Amino acid sequence: EVQLVESGGGLVQPGGSLKVSCAASGFTFSGSGMHWVRQASGKGLEWVGHIRSKANSYATAYGASVKGRFTISRDDSKNTAYLQMNSLKTEDTAVYYCTTTGTTGDAFDIWGQGTMVTVSS
Amino acid sequence: SYELTQPPSVSVSPGQTASITCSGDKWGEKYAYWYQQRPGQSPVLVIYQDTQRPSGIPERFSGSNSGDTATLTISGTQAMDEADYYCQAWDSSTVVFGGGTKLTVL
Numbered sequence: 001e002v003q004l005v006e007s008g009g010g011l012v013q014p015g016g017s018l019k020v021s022c023a024a025s026g027f028t029f030s031g032s033g034m035h036w037v038r039q040a041s042g043k044g045l046e047w048v049g050h051i052r053s054k055a056n057s058y059a060t061a062y063g064a065s066v067k068g069r070f071t072i073s074r075d076d077s078k079n080t081a082y083l084q085m086n087s088l089k090t091e092d093t094a095v096y097y098c099t100t101t102g103t104t105g106d107a108f109d110i111w112g113q114g115t116m117v118t119v120s121s
Numbered sequence: 122s123y124e125l126t127q128p129p130s131v132s133v134s135p136g137q138t139a140s141i142t143c144s145g146d147k148w149g150e151k152y153a154y155w156y157q158q159r160p161g162q163s164p165v166l167v168i169y170q171d172t173q174r175p176s177g178i179p180e181r182f183s184g185s186n187s188g189d190t191a192t193l194t195i196s197g198t199q200a201m202d203e204a205d206y207y208c209q210a211w212d213s214s215t216v217v218f219g220g221g222t223k224l225t226v227l
Contacts, residue, residue, distance in 0.1 A: 035216065037164075037216075037218075044205075044207065044218060044219075044220050044221040045156075045158075045164065045207050045209075045218040045221070046218065047215065047216040047217065047218060050216070059214075061214045061215050063215070064122065097163060097164075099164075103175075104166070104169050104170075104173075104175065106152070106154075106169070106170070106211065107154045107166050107169035107170070107175075108154070108156070108164070108166060108209075109166045109169070109175055111163040111164055111165070112163065113163055114163060
């Protein structure tokens with residue numbers, strides 16, 4: 001079964017750090033670009049960033065609101081992608097989804113269930 | 122930065138056709154992708170590359186892209202289609218989502 005499972009969300013104080021994970025199964029993880037998308041309560045989807053495959057030099061790109069604070073990495077031996085979040089702000093509070101372009105090549109047809117990150121004092 | 126604009130809400134009667142638009146600059150040079158998100162659930166891809174329907178998506182879902190507007194059309198709308206819908210595009214190596222449209226089936 002094709003699956004993405006996020007974990008590691010929780011409560012963190014403003015200015016703090018948190019690392020969330022995305023475990024993949026059922027498809028060729030090493031050949032897939034991995035993306036993070038977030039959604040604040042009652043709001044729309046916001047692209048956070050992505051990491052490409054080894055064949056594409058593990059290149060990364062980020063959205064403007066998180067650039068310089070968030071870092072995406074991956075461990076192909078563990079079929080897992082990570083999102084390291086530093087200097088967290090209250091406005092980073094959201095459900096964080098990992099997603100990938102599975103069978104289509106350029107559309108997000110595989111999504112995880114999301115992990116909740118709350119930034120509050 | 123690239124922006125996509127969707128109407129906040131669209132209403133439709135059961136059995137009728139719903140059209141959700143997404144406007145963006147130079148849409149003709151990009152592909153449009155559409156996602157359905159029901160309350161409390163993860164998004165689901167319903168249309169990719171303007172007009173393609175993934176396996177398992179009902180035929181009543183279709184898409185088009187012309188000029189500055191991409192459109193998601195749901196024919197014979199059912200109560201289960203009530204959800205939020207998001208358009209999406211690639212802008213160079215980054216991803217842009219529209220603000221989302223809440224579809225209400227009255």
